[in-house]
Amino acid sequence: MALLLLPFWVAAQKPLDEVARIKADDNYIWGEGRSTTDSKATQSALNDLISKISVTVQSETSLDMQQINDGDKIDSKSAMEAVIKTYAAGSLTNTKSIFVSHEPDAYVVRYIHKDELEKIFQEREDRILSYVYTAQNAEREGRIDDALRNYYWGFCLLKSLQHPNAVKLEQDGVKHTLTVWIPEQINLLLGNIKTEVAKIDGNVIDLLITYKGKPVTSLDFRFMDGQNYSNINSAKDGLSQIELNPATPTDKLQLKYEYEFLGQMRQDRELEMVMDVFNGTPFPKATVMVNGGSKKEMKQVQQLYQAAVEGMSQVQHATAVESPNFYVATIDKVVKAIRSKAYSSVKDLFTEEGYDMFNRLISYGTATILGKPELHFYQLNGRVICRSVPMKFAFKNNNRSFVEDVTFTFGANQLIESIAFGLDKAARDDIFNREAAGWSDSVRMVIATFLENYKTAFALKRADYIKSIFDDDAIIIVGHVIRKAQKTAENEKYLDNEVVKHTRYSKQEYIKNVERSFKSNQFINIRFTDNDVKKMGVGEDTYGIQIHQDYYSSSYADTGYLFLMVDLNDPDLPCIKVRTWQPKRDPNINGNFDKSDRYYGLIYGGNF
Template identity: 40%
Template structure:
């Protein structure tokens, strides 16, 4: 009995202490901001308390949002500021102090923070703005125009949601300090002004015609660029151009030699990777950039050849990068065994008639071809320039450019399909080729043998394609049973050992998955998505000094699927000593570079 009384008295005393603390905080308005909420659950009461706290924060700093003040009328301004402040609640505000005054079912929650801590709420967002600007500059430098536009616009959106947005400065790659509020719109407009889009070919296809586009930035083929076009009735789905090539599909009677293109810069679909960013985009009006509209014309008069309209004078200029890649892929001499097979496949795709085509494939190759055709409504882009390449005992044909469109999604991709031949000249596999820039990154490693570089290229192309064609069996076969699979950024003073692989860095924080967990999650992802497309850029590849063909592959990866999109950094530690049986020992993914640690890389591990 005494014990029970003691517990009751303890609870009463504890409640009294908290009550006194809450009253003291409420009374000290010069030091604290606070909010209080009630509900039948703690979650509901806490949400109400946060909402009350947000109202107080809004009142305190609403006059500081000068960028929004310029956009809105006085009546709209206060509501917009309050709405923007709520975008911080998912992350920062949940870290404010909390006191549970009463538990469920009559829950009462008290949230509070010191006024002096307000600046810290906005520090993380400022850091993200500056990081996006750094990413945008890097993307522009590498001709990744879609990425550059995305990061510039996202940084501008977050800038508008920051109370000090009008004063934030950014030091660019040349060391110049820029006022972000005026510099970002200038950069976006400059990107659009340096784009040149021309009609290179028009191919009639029944009631439609396919318009092939050449897309240059400062007279160089873009690595990527997303756009829509006016088809005479409406704006099209988004098209993702690759290596300076894009397409449009128009009604047969439309004027295909004059096309209105609209460059994508908002990328609200991809913003789902960052809940806070997505919330801000949803709450703020879109900033219109009229420079995003670009007129595409042929560069010279067109001439009729058969049933196709060929636009002369619009070919891409020869680039050292493309020449370097072309010289690496030396063609084999016995092309008469293989080229007729590829041309038969090309003809079948153009005519959409696949009868009798099965004899060109091995059973596995034909299964992959069927998946490829089902991957999206495949169309050939341009005139293929086939190149037969030998790697060990294998022959590969590079490449057939195809576009893919998906019925339940608003995106079209352009990919180069590479054919893998068996010894009896049948197609035993297909893959999506790497971009010209990604190929050039690998080809330039002249200190490695030609064979090593070829094997690495083939592995990365097969890896990328396995996700697109949902080849779960292949992915399962290339991961070691005890593979280390990491998702995350920073860890405080912790070392993790898995098999004989040790993370040396002291500041990695990660979530580790087993192979079984990863494959199970991937199976669910494949089942729930109509399509998956991986886009690689910014390869940094290291070779182990003393372990033969073991590589650390660090890639900037864009991931697109039917219901999700993200960008981040992929690291693979792969053993290619047996090129027919590649083994991944480590897979790590980071959404962004950590400011202290940077990126997970081969030197991060000993084995």
Template identity: 30%
Template sequence: MKKQIFIIILLIGILSLQAITVNQLKQMQNSGELIVGKGEAKTESEADKYALQDLASQIIVEVKSSFVSIAREENFKIDEYCESVVKTFTDIQLSNAKKFIDPASTKNNQIIYRYLTPEDKERIFAERKTQILSLVAEGEIAESSNNAVDAIRNYYWALMLLKTHPEHKTITYYFDHEERLLNTALVNQIEKILSKIKIEITSIKDVKDSNCLDILLFASYQGMPADGLLVKYNDGYQWSDFERWTNGKGYFSIKKVMAKTLSFIEMEIDCSFREHGFSGEIRETLGSMKAKKFNNSYKKCELQKEEVKNIESVESVISYEDEISREKIAVLNNIITAISKKDLGTSRKYFTARGFRDFNALIGYGNAEILPEKITLKMLKIGDLRVVRSIPLKFDFRSSNEDFTENVNFVFDQDNKIDGVTFSLSDLAIKDIMSKKYGTDEEKALIVNFIEQYKTAYCLKDIDFIEDVFCDDALIIVGRVIQRKPDDYSDRLYQQLGAGMIEYITLKKGEYIKRLQKQFSKKEFINIRFSDNTIDRVSSKGKKVFGMQIGQYYYSSDYRDKGYLFLMFDLENPDEPKIMVRSWQPEKAADGSIIGVSDFQFD
């Protein structure tokens, strides 16, 4: 009986909603019962877009007085500042706004109204506050792990979102056991981290017959490489574009004539990361709000104090750990020469067919060249394989105006042939994996190697590897809603998912591969960085099945985002690793959780 009454009430509500008139909307708007936006255009979709934009403007009008002081501080007129704030609202945030089509609409003039209650407005700002505090917490976690780059990124994004919140002057957060106002605390935290980032010149080389000096630099934070730092420099003529430094290593080139007149190399660290790994309202906010500058983001290195080494040609000075055999050293020396001379064919004999395919693809990834620096190569033993790590390469994607460095590893098989080439994880990421207590050192090495294979496959758009590495019945979760898959293995997993998981969608392996193929075809390059991770052993029966939660920063020539990746994988056969579960979520759940091992049960 109660169910029937509920349905009747619901139907009455729907009918009354449909029966609303334009005059009623205007009366409720004037009385403050509703906030209303109006849009007119030739098509319904375009009119709806304008209605949402107008609705966002009306929301900001209601809190306009809250932005007077910050507009003055940012040297904006209040209306200009509010217009910038309006642009930070996305359709997703306004998705709960009800829609009304004016009966007066014609074929060539659609009139759409979108409206919310004052309570809806408060909910929108409450959600933004939640996101601000979530970013601050992520920054705090990164800072406590000595991950300066991720800390700066999260604090900066939180600061920019804070500038769009009507309570920007009163929101607080506990830093170092003290409640502080966020609008000043975030600036102080970023300045503090920047002040501890040290950049030093490691070598200057004067190459014969070149009109430029090659300058190598190293950035550190608390004694660790500042991995992923974005830096630009002034060569005496102009500022360069920002380049990403992997493991804190940077490389500049300055004309010799200009170098004689420069006492310092001036540099700037980018704190916004507006082109590296974001989506949704963060993207809109960074694109609309005035960028914040930080005093400690500017760095100088004395140029004239450094010794300039005269050399015949640009070459790396490479040394090897004692455990690396003479045979491998000879092979690697020949390969390094082939890379330097851009004559890869001469090194084919040192590879298996698969290994050379990977090598050719990787070196062609972005006009690769070896950084001319001192390198000590190390070796990691993984079963019968030997992984020699890590040669620093600089990649240049001219069409996309992107430059970055990556360390590259060579995987030797039992016959001393190179069977694989991978991009290395950062020193910080490797240290994080190796320091956790979930398995033996050999198992940890297996995981490092596997994640590097995974990263490399996506960067090189290696669809064959990706197709092979996923189980045929893999559970692949993306988005917001989960649907059951008609196969035994993933059906068993699905039944173990909690009720809160209903907000994600599942793809079959074939669907996921087709989606990747379509995405890969549009991109000049893909690059992936990983941050803090958590690893658990899934099976207690001695099998090498692990679950890893890891922060992922993905950026490509046409798309960038950040989110949280969960992989459940089987390394029982290291030559044929298998992914059983892959999930990706753009943000943590409301309770701060990420999909992980605890969401599944196993026999």
């Protein structure tokens, strides 16, 4: 019997020897946990490790207790432990585990080399700088919501570093201390936003929102509706509309520009934990009073508002229709039908599929038309595209409203066969104003139309269309940020980490998931920005499109980069060969593919 037990004793002795070695080596910090289950023992070991790390770094860390939630009620040691725990959700990925024994008498040791501690803080500092660079790029494109969000999130993480005041950003030869510079940038952004009343119709108010005198590409805000702050409203290309409660005065409006984005922050466990530890930072400039204005003032603003409406519909490097009178009359009838809610009166202006899309459009929240549409008509392969009718969509049971400029496509029979939500001005300019050799006007229009149809298909829940544009053998990789589940394998090294999970699906599996999402969400809205389009090394008109995607639904929101490799040789039958997602812009698209994939090597860092 003793001989039979010997192999088990030897197996147990090896982990114990390793634990003894780790504990005897001052270069390591370790924690241990015992419990009736592996998962509880692992968590206990992590907590013990975090406690010891906090003791190690506390003397070298500049922790402002006034920034800590309930900082007057807890000691600095507890505060330091809370800060270190925020790294366990994301950056604390270089700890290792030793399972000495398993449940029901589980004993686990987790440890980290002291040299790795610096890497933990450096990774978070790199992430903060990434937020700053993203914010700067967003500001240049007028995406003020993205700029405010990234600056604020970076500032939140900055508080959790060992030496937040030591983090610098060098620009134009000047080094800026981020703890001072980021709040300055947020205040500058807020100070350069101007909201003006363009029109008052009862309790409905049209707003023109500009940044440094130009219509904002995008901005989120709330307004005081007479009793409380409203749900989130959006402005797109300078246009927005709000509806006050009846009898609410319209001569003075109180708005609060969104900068925290707490709802989206909850999708990021690391950020969420940091916000639970530290106090939020108020920015009084985010709250503004907007005067209703005199009739003369509103008339001037209305002219600027109409100019913004026209800017939504104009594009360069596109072939305009010379005599659009017929199409103008058709869209005028559609606009009138939407305003009067006499939708069926224009059924004969659509194809069967087009009218189905129209019904989906008017069912997409409460739809209202903004301003007087300035229509422009462009040719595309025997079709005519109308750009565009600005509309607002509100959802009573949810906390979002969206502004979209709606485009209409006429077929050869002069009936409306397709409806889409247009790209915002910055995204359109990336395509239509890009200097790209060999890009004809029609190529630009095909790419823009494809992206608009793609994002609209999700908004209008057109599963059949999505199914039709994916190749039967498409490479489809879906990514989302998750908190990694604990595992009990002895060789598991990284536990409790927030990671990006990439799942590869067949076309059939992907479409089933899309259909399931459509059924479970009241609304879905996708916004594309910061697109980068390259011609690929296969097919005459096959393109790689890497584009920043903000995804909103009634149950979930995220932001990241979508990559599509699409065959546009037949504009009527676009065919997606590759679809991937990742949270950050990464030129190494190939990292998502096996070398056996037929597209490996066609997508590489030199393209993006």
